[in-house]
Amino acid sequence: MPIDLRFEPGEMPLLTDLYELTMAASYFQMGFNERACFTLSVRRLPPQRGFLVAAGLERLLEALEQFQFNQPALDTLDALKLFSPEFLQFLGDLRFTCDVDAVPEGTIFFADEPIVEITGPLIEAQIVESLVMNQLGVASLLASKAARAVIAARGRRLVDFGLRRSQGLDASLVAARSSYLAGFVGTSNVLAGCRYQIPLYGTMAHSYVMAHDREREAFEHFVELFPRLSTLLVDTYDTVRGVENAAIVARELRDKGFKLQAVRLDSGDIADLSLKARRILDQNGLQDVSIFASGNLDEYRIRDLVRAGAPIDAFGVGTALVVSADAPSLDFAYKLAEYRGIARLKTSTNKASLPGRKQWFRAFNASGGFYADVIGLADEGTTTVAHEIKPAPAEVLPMMQRQFSGGYRNGNRPALAESRTNLLESMAKLEQRYKELERPAAYPVKQTAALNAMLINERMRAERRQE
Amino acid sequence: MPIDLRFEPGEMPLLTDLYELTMAASYFQMGFNERACFTLSVRRLPPQRGFLVAAGLERLLEALEQFQFNQPALDTLDALKLFSPEFLQFLGDLRFTCDVDAVPEGTIFFADEPIVEITGPLIEAQIVESLVMNQLGVASLLASKAARAVIAARGRRLVDFGLRRSQGLDASLVAARSSYLAGFVGTSNVLAGCRYQIPLYGTMAHSYVMAHDREREAFEHFVELFPRLSTLLVDTYDTVRGVENAAIVARELRDKGFKLQAVRLDSGDIADLSLKARRILDQNGLQDVSIFASGNLDEYRIRDLVRAGAPIDAFGVGTALVVSADAPSLDFAYKLAEYRGIARLKTSTNKASLPGRKQWFRAFNASGGFYADVIGLADEGTTTVAHEIKPAPAEVLPMMQRQFSGGYRNGNRPALAESRTNLLESMAKLEQRYKELERPAAYPVKQTAALNAMLINERMRAERRQE
Numbered sequence: 060m061p062i063d064l065r066f067e068p069g070e071m072p073l074l075t076d077l078y079e080l081t082m083a084a085s086y087f088q089m090g091f092n093e094r095a096c097f098t099l100s101v102r103r104l105p106p107q108r109g110f111l112v113a114a115g116l117e118r119l120l121e122a123l124e125q126f127q128f129n130q131p132a133l134d135t136l137d138a139l140k141l142f143s144p145e146f147l148q149f150l151g152d153l154r155f156t157c158d159v160d161a162v163p164e165g166t167i168f169f170a171d172e173p174i175v176e177i178t179g180p181l182i183e184a185q186i187v188e189s190l191v192m193n194q195l196g197v198a199s200l201l202a203s204k205a206a207r208a209v210i211a212a213r214g215r216r217l218v219d220f221g222l223r224r225s226q227g228l229d230a231s232l233v234a235a236r237s238s239y240l241a242g243f244v245g246t247s248n249v250l251a252g253c254r255y256q257i258p259l260y261g262t263m264a265h266s267y268v269m270a271h272d273r274e275r276e277a278f279e280h281f282v283e284l285f286p287r288l289s290t291l292l293v294d295t296y297d298t299v300r301g302v303e304n305a306a307i308v309a310r311e312l313r314d315k316g317f318k319l320q321a322v323r324l325d326s327g328d329i330a331d332l333s334l335k336a337r338r339i340l341d342q343n344g345l346q347d348v349s350i351f352a353s354g355n356l357d358e359y360r361i362r363d364l365v366r367a368g369a370p371i372d373a374f375g376v377g378t379a380l381v382v383s384a385d386a387p388s389l390d391f392a393y394k395l396a397e398y399r400g401i402a403r404l405k406t407s408t409n410k411a412s413l414p415g416r417k418q419w420f421r422a423f424n425a426s427g428g429f430y431a432d433v434i435g436l437a438d439e440g441t442t443t444v445a446h447e448i449k450p451a452p453a454e455v456l457p458m459m460q461r462q463f464s465g466g467y468r469n470g471n472r473p474a475l476a477e478s479r480t481n482l483l484e485s486m487a488k489l490e491q492r493y494k495e496l497e498r499p500a501a502y503p504v505k506q507t508a509a510l511n512a513m514l515i516n517e518r519m520r521a522e523r524r525q526e
Numbered sequence: 527m528p529i530d531l532r533f534e535p536g537e538m539p540l541l542t543d544l545y546e547l548t549m550a551a552s553y554f555q556m557g558f559n560e561r562a563c564f565t566l567s568v569r570r571l572p573p574q575r576g577f578l579v580a581a582g583l584e585r586l587l588e589a590l591e592q593f594q595f596n597q598p599a600l601d602t603l604d605a606l607k608l609f610s611p612e613f614l615q616f617l618g619d620l621r622f623t624c625d626v627d628a629v630p631e632g633t634i635f636f637a638d639e640p641i642v643e644i645t646g647p648l649i650e651a652q653i654v655e656s657l658v659m660n661q662l663g664v665a666s667l668l669a670s671k672a673a674r675a676v677i678a679a680r681g682r683r684l685v686d687f688g689l690r691r692s693q694g695l696d697a698s699l700v701a702a703r704s705s706y707l708a709g710f711v712g713t714s715n716v717l718a719g720c721r722y723q724i725p726l727y728g729t730m731a732h733s734y735v736m737a738h739d740r741e742r743e744a745f746e747h748f749v750e751l752f753p754r755l756s757t758l759l760v761d762t763y764d765t766v767r768g769v770e771n772a773a774i775v776a777r778e779l780r781d782k783g784f785k786l787q788a789v790r791l792d793s794g795d796i797a798d799l800s801l802k803a804r805r806i807l808d809q810n811g812l813q814d815v816s817i818f819a820s821g822n823l824d825e826y827r828i829r830d831l832v833r834a835g836a837p838i839d840a841f842g843v844g845t846a847l848v849v850s851a852d853a854p855s856l857d858f859a860y861k862l863a864e865y866r867g868i869a870r871l872k873t874s875t876n877k878a879s880l881p882g883r884k885q886w887f888r889a890f891n892a893s894g895g896f897y898a899d900v901i902g903l904a905d906e907g908t909t910t911v912a913h914e915i916k917p918a919p920a921e922v923l924p925m926m927q928r929q930f931s932g933g934y935r936n937g938n939r940p941a942l943a944e945s946r947t948n949l950l951e952s953m954a955k956l957e958q959r960y961k962e963l964e965r966p967a968a969y970p971v972k973q974t975a976a977l978n979a980m981l982i983n984e985r986m987r988a989e990r991r992q993e
Contacts (some may be wrong), residue, residue, distance in 0.1 A: 076687070077728030080716065085751045091737060130809075135720045185733060192690035193698060200693070220543070223659035224855050228541055228874030231660060249547065253602045261544030266652060266862035269870040270558060274992050284552045285608075291811035295872045300992045327875035331547035354877075382854040388691050388845045395733035403736040405762045408794040408823075413761070513588055525741050525767045 069129030071122060071152075073136075075189045075477040080136070083148045083182045095181040095359055098122060098173045099191060105386030106332065111498025112206050112482065113166040113174050114237045117472060120462060124186065126155040156182050159463035160418075164473060165202070165482035166458065167241050167489060167496045169504050172419045172434060173459060174199070181464075182400060188393045196391045198233045204358075204383040205241035206486065208376055210494050211362040218260045218374035219246040219383025220353060234381040242478050242486070247375075255475055260322045262290035262375070269295060278308040284442025287316040290351055290487055293322045293336070302336045304320065306343040313345075315371075321372070328370040329354070336372040349373060357384065379435035405515045413510065415516040418459055420444045422452035428488045432458075435507035537584045538589060538598030539617075540603075542656045547603070550649045551613045562648040563864040563883045566658060572853030573669035576966025577950060577956060579673050580633045580641050581704045583941060586658060586928060593654065593758045597808040625652050627885075631668070631940060632707050632949030633925065634956060639886050639901060640926060641666070646933075648865060658787025665700045671825075671850040672701075672708035673953065675688055676828040677961050683840035685727045686713040687820060688848025701848040707946050709953070712990045714842075720947035722942055729790045729818065730843070734764060741938040745775040753784035757818055760789045760803070769803045772926050773810040780812075788816035788839070796821070804837040816840060825963055826853065871984045880977065881984040885926055887911045889919035895955050899925075902974035914974055 061372055066218045086092055101111060126292060128136075128150045136150070157179025170172060177184045208217055219238045227232040235251030245258035252259035263281055270278035274296065291308065293301030302322055309319035322340070324332050329352050340348050349372035352364070357379030365369060378384065394412035395403045402414035416437035421429050422445070431452075433444050441455040448455065461469050494502040506514070553559055568578060595603075595617045595838035601608055603617070623711050624646025633639060641662060644651045675684055686705045692698040702718030712725035719726035738744035741763060749756045758775065760768030776786035788805070796819050807815050816839035819831070824846030831838060845851065850970055861879035862870045868879035887914070889898050898919075900911050908922040914920065928936050937956055959967040974979070 070717055073720060074689070074698065074718050076689055076714040077716055077719070079751060080727050082730055082734045082748075084747050085734070086737075088751050090749055093735065097733070134952070138720075139726065180916065181737060185731075188731070188733075189689045193692060193695060195689060197697075222541070222543055222656045223860075224663060224858075226693035227662060227695030227700055228660060228663045229696040230566065230664075231541065233694055247543040247545065249542050249544055249603075250537055252539060252544070259544045259606065261548050263545055263549055264652075264655070265872045265874070266564070266655075266870075267545075267549045267552070269862045269872060270553075270562065270648060270865045272991065278557055281549075281552050284555050285548060294874045296988050296992050297873075298875075303663045304992060325874065326877045363949055369644065378855045381848070382693065384854055387849040387851055387854040391691075393690075395736045398737045404734075405732045405736060406764075407732070407761045407792065408765075410793045457627075484757045489898075492578070521763050525763050525771060 065310045070131040072128045079186045079188055083186050084142055086182050087149055092180045092182050093399045095184045096176055096178040097184050097393050098391050098396045099175040099393045100171055100173050102390040102392055103170050107497055109493040110167050111199055111304050112202040113162050113168050113199050114164055114202035114240055115195040116161050116164050119194045125156045155183055156466035160459040161462045162458050165478040167485050169378050169409050169502050173417050192240040192283055192391050192393050196389050197230060198237050200383050200389050201234050202237035202241045204380055205238035205243060207358040207496055209242035209362055211358040213365055214255045217243045218373040218375045219243055222248045224378040225381040242483055261294045275304040281311050282308055288320055290321040290323050294324055294326045294388055298327055299335055304344060306339055309345050309348055311342055318486055319348045321351040321503055323351040325354040330364055330367045331434040402517050415513050418457050420449045420455050420457055423454040425453040431503045433505050437510050439507055439509055536599040539595045540599055546653045546655055549822045550653050551647050554613050554616055559649050560866045562651045563643055563645040564651050564770045564860050565863045566860045567638055567640045569857045569859055570637050574964055576960040577634050578666055578667050579669040580629050580635050580710060580960055581631055581707055582662040583628050583668035584633050586661045587979045590622045604695055620755040622650055627926040628929045629925050632945040634952050637754055640884050651972035659860050663856050664697060665704050667850050667856050668701050669704035669708045671847055672705035672710060673827040673966050674963055675828055676709035679827040680832055685842045686710055686711045687842040687844040691845040692848040700848040709950055730759045732762045742771040749775060749779050755787055757788040757790050759983055761791055765794055766802055769806045769954050773806055773812060776812050776815055777810055786815045792821040795833055797834045800838050803814050819951045843958040869984050871986050882980050885924050887922050887924055888922040889915045892920040898970045900972045900974055903976050908975055
């Protein structure tokens with residue numbers, strides 16, 4: 060009996076949609092298990108999004124390395140009375156042996172651009188669909204949202220405070236990791252901090268103040284144990300009086316040779332209160348005590364506070380970030396692009412897919428900025444592609460890299476800190492008009508002539524598939 | 527080294543905000559660990575929500591039963607260099623010994639009504655805050671959203687298809703469980719189905735059709751293995767031709783003594799296509815083949831399809847449901863209500879809390895309908911409370927029950943199916959105006975005279991806490 064909030068090792072492959080298994084059973088019966096390629100991409104950007112950030116790949120690859128139906132999982136499936144003993148035996152022997160091409164963690168991407176292509180035996184590449192979509196979906200969603208807060212904060216520090224409001228425990232870990240990737244300085248989530256080596260931040264809760272008979276006594280007790288890293292929460296009762304009490308405690312602390320880190324504002328008119336707090340702190344000679352703001356903040360409110368000149372040094376961001384409140388899902392699709400060497404596509408209304416194994420390319424100018432992307436076929440070279448881009452690029456780079464060969468990782472896992480640095484450099488090179496929080500410009504993404512030709516061909520072929 | 531998507535046994539207590547541990551360390555140092563009561567409630571209903579459904583309690587209680595810092599967790603905390611050996615020893619010895627009062631899984635509730643009260647040693651009751659909020663938050667959010675789809679569907683069957691778009695793996699399990707609780711008939715999520723005994727549903731993916739050279743061949747292959755439970759996806763290419771191909775296969779199947787379950791529409795003008803599909807099926811004598819619709823459905827689209835008379839028998843609901851797209855978080859707060867026998871409250875702007883240990887009561891009329899709730903103090907009896915309700919109720923029931931005493935469960939865990947039945951009965955008794963999907967009426971929730979008196983008293987006392 061598993062503990063409910065945890066997964067047992069063999070449970071991971073059961074985190075799939077039933078149809079993945081019934082389709083696999085049918086493929087197995089028919090002997091359909093030749094080489095297939097599936098492509099993951101986002102059909103369209105959510106409202107107000109000028110770009111997205113790819114994330115979750117490292118967690119996904121780790122899960123694929125471990126992919127295996129153990130005996131308890133097989134017993135569970137057997138009890139459904141849907142599957143033959145031969146098929147269950149086949150599942151038991153199954154390991155993930157596909158090739159995986161993917162963009163590196165932290166890549167900026169746009170609609171239709173493949174984030175991952177998985178190529179290998181049809182059943183393996185199909186059966187991981189739900190896991191691939193779930194993990195890359197939520198991680199990219201939250202990294203993209205966090206990147207917007209980083210843009211809005213213009214250099215002020217951001218901390219993930221979202222654990223309590225995230226949609227489940229897995230989401231809380233993803234939120235911490237994705238927001239750090241996007242440029243946050245840390246998280247309050249202890250497990251996420253320890254697992255991913257993300258700096259941990261903490262302040263105090265209202266209950267701490269309320270458990271004391273007097274606010275000032277609460278402040279004094281807290282700094283006594285943590286004289287070097289205390290942030291005092293000043294809005295449990297009247298905020299201005301709370302700041303005054305914090306200032307008294309900060310001066311006592313200074314006399315002992317320590318420094319109060321910050322006061323935290325969590326309610327009310329934050330812009331106005333931050334000015335008042337700054338004035339009180341400065342009047343007490345506490346220019347080095349920071350002001351930390353939290354409470355229903357998102358990129359729009361952070362932008363407004365920064366524009367208004369509110370003297371806030373750091374923001375704790377919770378709910379709006381960790382659920383990506385204004386756009387809580389990405390329209391990811393994982394579509395069969397090739398089977399048995401033949402390109403495949405669907406032509407469903409508004410949900411058509413791109414056929415064939417693909418690569419995509421980014422055009423850079425001489426100063427390292429990027430200004431156009433091109434989606435092409437896997438075997439197209441950068442030189443050919445470069446000729447299709449106007450104005451002519453100084454450099455064209457292919458964006459997906461081989462991450463797994465035959466189920467084994469190529470090379471080392473990138474450290475999260477390294478992916479973070481790469482993303483921040485890319486963000487700096489992305490033109491401002493694509494980074495606007497509202498009504499961003501549409502970044503140009505084209506398709507190569509070769510891909511377009513295949514698309515026309517395959518559309519015609521699709522008609523014959525219904526005869 | 528844990529596998530990233532799973533939790534090791536000792537990791538659960540680390541799923542907390544850092545400040546829970548620093549506050550605990552401070553309490554430990556000061557010897558502050560007397561009896562405290564924390565109250566969980568929602569400060570306000572999200573837009574367009576007339577009611578909420580409480581869920582997640584059973585998963586939470588299971589986690590609390592297992593709550594324990596093991597040695598690897600303590601080593602992890604030790605490495606943070608924040609905590610004394612004595613405090614870490616204390617954490618290692620810590621077990622959850624609190625009393626838990628809570629509404630049963632599947633209770634309909636409104637703003638300010640306590641869903642859970644946890645009473646026990648301050649440190650224990652405080653340290654579980656993040657876990658309590660996270661788990662009851664997401665489960666109640668998704669149960670509330672699912673209940674709206676059930677209202678909209680007016681008896682048509684609903685299936686959770688959300689795994690791929692949920693915010694992480696934990697959320698996918700919660701979505702499946704919460705939506706079944708709210709009246710869905712099943713889920714596509716295999717692990718959720720197996721863990722919680724929820725009926726599993728599956729159809730087929732576009733890739734299955736695309737892996738075949740011809741659509742009709744794909745249909746024939748699928749029904750060959752699953753002649754009793756096939757749902758054919760008809761929109762990979764042209765939908766009407768897809769239905770025609772499905773009808774041919776259904777007739778062949780009928781000749782062999784089996785029945786096609788359904789065709790599935792997943793794109794395009796679903797209302798129009800369902801009429802065309804019904805006509806084609808009927809013309810082929812396939813009146814008993816159902817029409818299953820999916821693709822970007824939510825309660826609003828389901829309502830519109832039902833109103834338009836679309837002949838759809840069942841809906842697969844994914845993204846909008848599993849992320850509660852139009853309201854992706856609940857404004858839950860977990861607030862200290864009492865410490866050392868003294869009521870506590872915060873008076874923060876727009877975030878004030880209710881003091882004292884509480885109970886809340888529901889007023890029923892003679893026909894079993896409920897029409898008003900009253901929040902009072904824990905020691906108020908139903909008779910006293912009944913006198914404060916107009917019109918006089920036929921019955922008044924207290925809503926929170928003792929679920930844990932001293933860390934041990936009282937009685938048996940309710941089966942999910944039982945909670946589901948109770949909720950569906952309550953939903954039937956809730957007046958329609960509170961169930962409207964848009965602009966619902968506000969259900970009356972009052973506070974007892976005794977609670978109001980305490981509130982006034984404590985507000986005055988709060989002022990003195992800042993002196």
